[in-house]
Amino acid sequence: MNPEYVVRLNGAAEAAVDSAQVGAKAARLTELARDGIRVPEGFAVTAAAYREFVRDARLGPTIAQAIRRYRAGRDLVVAAAEIRSAFRDAWLPPAVVDEILAAYRELGGDGTEVAVRCSPGTLPDGVQDEVFLHLDTAQDVLAACRRCFASLFGTVAVGNREALGVDHIRAAMPVLVQRMVRADLGGSGTAHGESTFVRVRASWGLGEPPPAEADQYSVHPGPRPMIVKHRGAKLTKTVYTDPRGTRTVETTPAERAAFVLADEELRELACWSVLADQRLRRPTTLEWAKDGVSGELYALEARPGAVPQVVVQACGRSVLQPQLG
Incomplete structure (x- = not known):
C-alpha cells in the first residue's frame, strides 16, 4: 500500500x-x-x-x-x-x-x-x-x-x-x-472530563443526543470507580434509512425505561476520556458509538475542548445543560 x-x-x-x-x-x-x-x-x-x-x-x-x-x-x-x-x-x-x-x-x-x-x-x-x-x-x-x-x-x-x-x-x-458502526441498533453520545469526573451523555441511535432527553452519567475513573446515573426521556432516536440517509423515529417503552450504558461500558468510556485528554494534551470531547450488532463501543471523533455544563432540575430528574456565553 x-x-x-x-x-x-x-x-x-x-x-x-x-x-x-x-x-x-x-x-x-x-x-x-x-x-x-x-x-x-x-x-x-x-x-x-x-x-x-x-x-x-x-x-x-x-x-x-x-x-x-x-x-x-x-x-x-x-x-x-x-x-x-x-x-x-x-x-x-x-x-x-x-x-x-x-x-x-x-x-x-x-x-x-x-x-x-x-x-x-x-x-x-x-x-x-x-x-x-x-x-x-x-x-x-x-x-x-x-x-x-x-x-x-x-x-x-x-x-x-x-x-x-x-x-x-x-x-x-x-x-x-x-x-460502519451500527449505532442505529445501539447508541451514541459524548464523554468529556470535568474536574475529577467524566461526564457521559448517551441516547439510543445515531448522533449527539439532545441534553434534555439523553441519559446523563458522572463517572469517577479512579481505582474505586463511582458512577452516578440520571435516566433521560429518550423519546426519539435517529436510525439509518435508504437511500443512505437517516430518519427520526419514536423509541419503544422499553428503550425509554432502560439505561443506554452498563457500568462496565461507562468505566471504559471514562478511561478513554482520560487517555484522550492525556494524548491530545488538552480537554477533549470524545464522540462515541455503541454497535448494536457486536455490542462494542467505538470512539468516532475527539474534539479539542469540552463544553462547560451545569446541573439543573427538570421534571423531577437531574439534567445537564450547556453553559452559554
Whole structure:
C-alpha cells in the first residue's frame, strides 16, 4: 500500500502521523488507537491523493478561472458550484483508485458497509463536513471520495479562504473511510472530563443526543470507580434509512425505561476520556458509538475542548445543560 495516497487508521502504531496529510480527524483517531482506544477500522485518503487528483484531472486551471471570474464580479455561489461540478465529473487517477480499492478490500470489499467523510485540516475555512453512510460497493466509495474532495469548494469555504488570503490551489482535503458502526441498533453520545469526573451523555441511535432527553452519567475513573446515573426521556432516536440517509423515529417503552450504558461500558468510556485528554494534551470531547450488532463501543471523533455544563432540575430528574456565553 502506497502511504503517499492511503494511510491505515489502525496500522500506524510506529510511524508518525502527519495531520496535514490525513487531516485532523484521522490524525486524532490514529493517536487514540495507539493508546488502545477502540476506533472503527479504516483508512485515510491523503492530501497527496487529493493533489494528484487535481493535477491528473487538470482541475487547477478550472479553479483559477472560476476564482478570477468571482473576483471580477461573478456570483460566489455560481463560481463555487462550477468548481464542484468539475470535481464530480472528473476521474480519479488510476494510482489513487488502486490504493483506495486495495484499502477497501482489506476491510472486506464489496458488501462491507463503510462511512466516508471529510477529514479537513485545522484551518477554520468553513468546509462543509460531508458524510456518506453505509456505502457497500467500491464504486460508491470512490464517488464519495470525489464528493469529499469537491466539498473543499463549498460557497462558504471559498468565501472564507478569499477573506483570509489563503491560496485555493494549495488547499487540500483528506478523506476518512471507516467501517460502519451500527449505532442505529445501539447508541451514541459524548464523554468529556470535568474536574475529577467524566461526564457521559448517551441516547439510543445515531448522533449527539439532545441534553434534555439523553441519559446523563458522572463517572469517577479512579481505582474505586463511582458512577452516578440520571435516566433521560429518550423519546426519539435517529436510525439509518435508504437511500443512505437517516430518519427520526419514536423509541419503544422499553428503550425509554432502560439505561443506554452498563457500568462496565461507562468505566471504559471514562478511561478513554482520560487517555484522550492525556494524548491530545488538552480537554477533549470524545464522540462515541455503541454497535448494536457486536455490542462494542467505538470512539468516532475527539474534539479539542469540552463544553462547560451545569446541573439543573427538570421534571423531577437531574439534567445537564450547556453553559452559554
